[in-house]
Amino acid sequence: MVVGFCVGEISLTELTFISDKMPQVGEYVTVDYDGKKVLGMVENLVRGNDALNIDLHDVDAIQTIARIGGSDYYIKGKVKLLGDVNDNLKLPRTPALPGTPIKLADKEILNEVFKVKNPIRLGTLVNQSDIEVNVEGNPILNRHLAILAMTGAGKSNTVAVLMDQLLSYSVPIFVFDMHGEYRDADFPNGDVNVIQPKINPVYMSIHEIRRLVSIPNSAVIQERFFRRAFNKAQSMVSGATAHTSNFLQLIVDILTKEANFDEDGNVGANVDKRIVDVINKVEDAMDKYGNLFDNNKGNILTTIKVGQVNVLDLSQTDESVAEVLVSHILRNALQRRKNYFHGGSDKTLDHPVFFVIEEAHILAPNKRDSQSKHWIQRVAREGRKFGLGLCLVSQSPKTVDHDALSQMNNMIILRLVEPEDQRHVQSASESLSKDLINQLPSLNVGEAIVLGLMSKVPTLVKIDEFKGRRTGGDLDIIGDLASFNESEEEEIESQERESLDLGYDY
Known part of the structure; x- marks a missing residue:
């Protein structure tokens, strides 16, 4: 079925056509020339009337022309050329001639195009x-x-x-x-x-956990304290000697022992405050990420x-x-x-x-x-x-x-x-x-x-519409609220009946 004819300058990758029929955007067409059958896709369509051009500003004239010659419309479209169907969809080396007819692609051609190995x-096609x-x-x-x-x-x-x-x-x-x-x-x-x-922390890198603890690369001393505690904690977990399921807490315990707090757990003169800074950061991370780890x-x-x-x-x-x-x-x-x-x-x-x-x-x-x-x-x-x-x-x-x-x-x-x-x-x-x-x-x-x-x-x-089941999508808020109100009314009626049964009179 011929849907139009090539006009204007035609390149190797696209062409313009004029038609008196209305194809659809997304439809496939073929152009036969020079022994080739080139497949293309309609990517753009416009409909116009030479008499009703954009320079016409008289409303009465527009109505008269539309009434008398309203059927004198043309259809102009653009086709993206996809390749020769007889040569593995390779683009041709020469363009088509102006005036070459454009036909809708046969079903057999399209079935072959969408035939793949796996x-x-x-x-399905939107238009077919x-x-x-x-x-x-x-x-x-x-x-x-x-x-x-x-x-x-x-x-x-x-x-x-x-x-x-x-x-x-x-x-x-x-x-x-x-x-x-x-x-x-x-x-x-x-x-x-x-x-x-x-995540089992045994499988995490020190760089991953260090980012969780917010120790920047510039904090060299903090990074050294943390690295030492991390390596020791990971060794304990890997050796199955740890008695805690909280890996970060294990790091805190190791750092705390190293910090030399006084008997009351306070920061004394002998405590390295840089270790305390690391402990605080790890404890902050525990609040935020504590439920992320599972040593088992x-x-x-x-x-x-x-x-x-x-x-x-x-x-x-x-x-x-x-x-x-x-x-x-x-x-x-x-x-x-x-x-x-x-x-x-x-x-x-x-x-x-x-x-x-x-x-x-x-x-x-x-x-x-x-x-x-x-x-x-x-x-x-x-x-x-x-x-x-x-x-x-x-x-x-x-x-x-x-x-x-x-x-x-x-x-x-x-x-x-x-x-x-x-x-x-x-x-x-x-x-x-x-x-x-x-x-x-x-x-x-x-x-x-x-x-x-x-x-x-x-x-x-x-x-295709998915044939299985999944959750998600928009909620039926109106329906949910109606059910909620109905449940509320039933609850009120139930309470009133119980009160009447007990001898209370409203």
């Missing part, structure tokens, strides 16, 4: 519900993924659909679950393994189950604790995967892991340094060499670290309205054209632009 089904959209699994796991959307656009459903599809390949998924959305989830293709947010817990990475969604439930922790956990786990995962590949240590992680980082704008902020951001950047840069994949999920793309986002070679972008969000995402993705960016505000709930190495072509997708 299919991950995301949904009979065309199934599959993306390639390996580029997602090797080259990372970002799922971005404004609140309520279908982001969580998209994450759940993706994870369920990955489970069909027995991928070990590790979710940093900031809001407890997945701890009670039910996935058709696999189980959920809930991991408690606890093994390395978190050893609790990962292959073929399951491993959920680290961070819903009851504050952001500072979440940052500690994320940086600790990613650092250990990267080091242990390096050990697995290069040897030299028996501390290895023997299988790949796909990390899903919810609320990426909190854990990898754009305008603030944090350890979690540092290790997200490291895994984003190095992880693909060692089988560590990342999925950054955020409803505030503009506040996600640009360097980390630019390492995501695949993107699923649902509705984004805010211009700054759009600019930030476009600057991080070479594949996202201005015309596609302009479509983001018009996407309906559950519709997304999919692009990157996982897909042969940019695609407008209607994401």
Whole structure:
């Protein structure tokens, strides 16, 4: 079916066409010339009327022309050329001639385009519900993924659909679950393994704990006191001779003995006040992070189950604790995967892991340094060499670290309205054209632009509805309040009946 004809100057990557029919943005078309069948995607459409041009200011004339010649409209569109379907979607070396017809792509061509080796089904084409959209699994796991959307656009459903599809390949998924959305989830293709947010200090580095205690690099004497106490405490815990489950308290006890307090525990003349400063900082950290440690817990990475969604439930922790956990786990995962590949240590992680980082704008902020951001950047840069994949999920793309986002070679972008969000995402993705960016505000709930190495072509997708169960989403506040008021009224009526039974008369 011919939908239009090429006009104007035509390049190797895009063309303009005029039509008397109305195709849809996101539809695929083909252009046949020079023995090639070039696939393209309609990225922009406008409708106009030469008689009703922008320079016409007479309202009566406009009404008359619209009444008499209102059907004399033209449709102008822009097509992004994607490649020759007969030559593995390689871009042609010569442009099409003006006047060349443009046809809607056949179903057979589209089915071939979305035929991949390790299919991950995301949904169907927005404009053609009979065309199934599959993306390639390996580029997602090797080259990372970002799922971005404004609140309520279908982001969580998209994450759940993706994870369920990955489970069909027995991928070990590790979710940093900031809001407890997945701890009670039910996935058709696999189980959920809930991991408690606890760290055995034996597996922490001194630099991680020193940051918790807020001892800066410039405080050389404090750092020396703390390092000595830390090493002794870790040796005691490793040797199973410690009688306390609070690692920080053990450090305080060691420092207290070294400080030589007087018999009443007061600071005397012989007490080194620099040690007292360290003790105070450790005790402050105990108040803030005391529930983070568990001396009886093994390395978190050893609790990962292959073929399951491993959920680290961070819903009851504050952001500072979440940052500690994320940086600790990613650092250990990267080091242990390096050990697995290069040897030299028996501390290895023997299988790949796909990390899903919810609320990426909190854990990898754009305008603030944090350890979690540092290790997200490291895994984003190095992880693909060692089988560590990342999925950054955020409803505030503009506040996600640009360097980390630019390492995501695949993107699923649902509705984004805010211009700054759009600019930030476009600057991080070479594949996202201005015309596609302009479509983001018009996407309906559950519709997304999919692009990157996982897909042969940019695609407008209607994401499948997740068939399992998860928590999260908007609360039914009106319904909850109605139930609350009903319960209150029932309680009052019950109390009145009890009073009447006792002989009280209202």
